[in-house]
Amino acid sequence: MVFNTTFGTDSILDSFSIRRTTLMQNLAYFTTVAGMCAAVERHSGHAARSLDVTPLQEYHPQHG
Numbered sequence: 028m029v030f031n032t033t034f035g036t037d038s039i040l041d042s043f044s045i046r047r048t049t050l051m052q053n054l055a056y057f058t059t060v061a062g063m064c065a066a067v068e069r070h071s072g073h074a075a076r077s078l079d080v081t082p083l084q085e086y087h088p089q090h091g
Contacts, residue, residue, distance in 0.1 A: 028055040028070075030063045052086050 029049045033039045042058075049056040057063045 028057070028066060030057050030066075032058060032060065032063075048086050 029045065031042055031045050033042050046056060055066065057066055
């Protein structure tokens with residue numbers, strides 16, 4: 028899952044490559060706090076299992 032909220036010109040420009048990478052990798056992508064909260068609430072029942080964290084640069088190295 029990717030949670031990406033934007034504020035300012037730089038983060039809006041960066042969000043294009045983040046969004047593109049997540050879509051190409053078939054990852055869930057959320058842009059609002061409400062969406063993030065809903066996703067976290069939905070998955071809170073799965074807290075017993077560990078989650079892997081992977082930097083987006085590993086999926087799209089030329090932007091890292």
